Amino acid sequence: MSTKERQGLRVTGVSKRYGGLQVLKDVTLRAPAGAITAVIGPNGAGKSTLANVISGFVTQDEGQVFVNGAELPAGKAVARASHRLGRTFQNLEVFTGMSVLQNVAMGAYSRQKGSHLADLIRGPRTRRNEREAEEKARELLRRFDLEHRAESLVESLPFGEAKLVEMVRVLAMEPEVVVLDEPAAGLPPASAMPLAETIAGMAKNGIGVLLIEHNMKLVMSISDHVVVLDQGQVLTEGSPAEVQKDPRVIEAYLGPGHAKSEELTL
Amino acid sequence: MMSRLTRSLSRNNSWELWLTIGLLLLLPMLLATDYALTIWTRMAIYVILLTGLNFINGMAGMISLAQAGFFGLGAYAAGIAAVRFDVPPVLALVIAPLVVTAAALLVGMMSMRLKEIYFKMATLGAGFVLFLLFGRMVELTGGPNGLVGIPPFSVFGFAFTEPIVKYAFVALLAIIGAIVAHNLLVSRTGRALRAYGASEPAALAAGASPFKLRLLAFGMSGFYAGVAGALEAFDARFISPSTFDFMMAVLLVVALVLSGAGRMIGPILGALLLTGIEVFAADYADYEPLIMGVIFLIAVQLFPRGLAGELAARREDRRERAKREAAAQTEREVVRA
C-alpha cells in the first residue's frame, strides 16, 4: 500500500450532544499511520465518547471519521473491522469460556471471507480458514510471549496478561488504525514498561495508534503527538513537551490558579 | 471440577458428538421390540427438535419458547401437503423445513433485539399464535380434532412402515443434523455466537454481526423443527394441536436447560428425558403437568441462570476476583515504591 493511502485515522468536526449536555464539540484530529497520537484530558472531557464515536459504538450528531481516506459509517461498530479499525476497551473485554488461542483467533476471523452457511458443511475452505486463523493467532502469541497460555481459558490469566490478550486479538485483525481506551487502567506500575513497548511496536509496524490515556507518564514517554481535550473541545495539541508546558492544559487539569506552576508532572 | 467442565466447553469436545451418534446407533439394540422402536423413533425426533432449539437457547444464549409452535408448523405443513394436496411425502419433507425456516426467520427478525424477558414473551406469543391457528384453521388443519389420514413416509413407492425402517431413517437424519450442528458449534460462526454472550462490545469490534449470526441461529432452529415436525407427522400419521401447546414449549426448554444447553450432548440427553417422561407419565397423564412444574421450579431454583449461565457466572466471579487481586498487587507495589 502506498504511503498516500496510509493516512491513518482522521476525525473531522465531530460533535455529540446528550440532551442538553454537549459532550463533544467540533473535534478534529489526526492519528497518522506509524505514529502514536495521544488524547488526554480531565475526567468528563469526552475522551470515552470520542473513542466510542470513532469505533462506532456511539453515533455522532455531526462530523466524520475516516480511515485511510475512507469514511466510516456512523454508529456501526460491526463495520469497523472491515475498515481495518480495531479497539480495546477500558474495562477488560475478552471472550470468557474460550481459550486464549480462540480469543485471538476471533480477531483473525474478521479478515476471512466465506459465508457462515458454509461452516455448516465444514468444507475445505472452512478447515483452511480455521487452520490459518489458529496459525496466525499462535504466531502472534509467540511474539508476545503468551504461547504457553494458548490453551488456557482466558479468564484464568492474570489481569495484565488478559489485557495483553485483548490487544493481541486486535492485532490479529491486521488493523490500520487502533484505538486504545485507557490501556494502563488497572495495571500495576511494573506492567507499564512492557505495555509501552507493545504500543510502540504497533506504531513501528505502521499502525496509526490513537492512545486515550490517563497515565501521563506513559503518554509523555511514548507519544509522538498529544491532543488535549477539555469540555468536549480540543484545547490544544502539539508535541508532548509543548503540551506539558502549556498553561491552559495545567489549568484544565488542576483548575484556575495553578497556571503559575511550571510544568505538568502528574 | 467446574474448571475442567468449562475447559471441555472451550475445546472442540467432539466426544459429545460421538456419544450422541453412538447412543442413536446403540439404544435400539438394547431393546428392539416394535413398541420400543416406536419410542426410540420419538426420541430421535426429539433429538432433531432439541438440536434445533440448541442453536438459539444454547449457542446464542436466548431462551426461545417458540420451538413447540415451529415443531407443530412443520408437522402441519407436511401433513397438509400430503393429505390436502397429495404432495409426495419426500417433497413434503423438503417443503416443511422451508416453511418453518421462513417463519423462524420472521420471528427472529422481530424478536431478537428485545431484552431477555420481552424476548421470552415475544417467542411464546409467536409459538402460541401458531398453536391457535392449528386449532382454528379447521378446513386445512382439521381443527381441534386433528389432521387424520397422513400417509406413511415413502420413497418411490416404498413405504416406511416397518418400525426398524422408520427408526433407521429418523436416526440417520438425527445423526446428520448433529454433525452439522457440531460443525457450526466449533466453527468461527459458533464461536462468534458464543462470543456474543461473553462480550458483546468485543464481538462487535471484531466485526461479528449479531444480526446475521442470530438470524442464522433462528433459521437453523426453524429448519430442524420443520424436519422434526414432518417426521412426527409421518411417524404418528395423526397430529392435533395439543401436542404443540404451551406445556410442550416449556418442556422443550426445560429438557434442554437441564441436560446442557449449548453443548453437543444436550439434545440427546434432553430427548431421553422427554421420552422418559412421556413413557412413565402415560399412566399418570393427569399428574404430568403438576409433577413437571414442580421439577422445573426446583431446577430453576438450583440453577437460576441455567446450567450454562451458572458456569458463566462462576467465570465472572473468578474474573472479578482476578481483578481485585491485580488491584491489590498494584497497591502493594505502590506502597513498596
Added chain:
Amino acid sequence: METGLFIQVLLSGLSVGAIYAIVALGFGVIFNATGAINFVQGEYVMVGGLSAAMLYEAWNVPIFFAILVAIAVTTLLGFLTEAGLLGFGRLRTPAAITIATIAIAVIVKGAAMLISARDTYALPSLLGPEALRILGASTSRQTVLNLVLSVLVVVALTVFFRRTKLGTTLRAAAGDSETLQTFGVSYRTTARWAFVIAAALGAVAGAGLAPLTVMSFDSGTLLGLKGFAAAMLGGLGNPQGALAGGLLLGVAEAVVSGYGTSAYADVVAFVVLLAILTFRPTGMFGTARAVRT
C-alpha cells in the same frame, strides 16, 4: 342496523377489554416491583374465574359469596407464588424470576386440571339476565359492570401508588434492592405485596370474565398473553396505559370477530403483541424503559 352492529361490537369489545385492562394492571404491578414478567398472571384470572364458577355451579354457593371466596383463594395463591419464587433458593434477577414464574404457571394449571377434572364452568351475569339496550344494540349488563370495575381499579391503584407509602415503594423499587433499603423495606416484603395485589387483580378479572365466557383450567395462558399484550400496548407498568391498552385490544378483537370471523379474534392479541414489541416496545405513550439491549 349498521350503527346497531357497530355499537354492539364496541360494547362487547369494551366489556372484554376492561378485563384485559385489569390483567394488564397485574403485570404492571409485578413488573414495577420486581422487574420480572409474571407468567402466573393469566393463571390468577383462570383460578379466580374457574373457582367462582365452580363454587356457584357445582356446589350451589350463592354467587356473591362464591366470588368473594374465589378472590380470597386467588389472593392466597399470589402469596404462595411469592413464597415459591423467593422463599427458598436465591432467585433475584428479573430474568431468573421470570423463568421461575413459568414453572409456577405450569404447576397452577396442572393443579387446576386435576381439581376441575377438565370440566368447563361459567357464571351468570351479576346484574341479572335482562339485556341492556343502547342505540339499537343489546348487550349484557355485565358490560357496564366490567367497565365500572376496571375504571374503579385503575383509580384505586393510581391513588394507592401515588398516595400511600407502600404504593410509592412498590412503584419506585423496580426490583432494586438497594433502593428498597433506603425506603427501609425488604425486597421480600415488596415482592409479597406485589404478588398479592396482582393475584387479587387477576381474581377480579376472572370473576368479571366468567359471565362472558366459559372458564376451564387451560384458559389462563391465553388470557395471560392477552393481558400482557394490553400491558405492552399501554406501556408496561403504567396504570392508565393498561386501561387504554386493554380497552383498545378488546375492541380490536370484537371488530375482527364482528366483521370478520370469530375464529381469528384470538390471533389479534398476538399480532398486536408482536407488532408493538417490534415497532414501538415502549407502548403507545412511550414510557421510557429500555426494552431492547
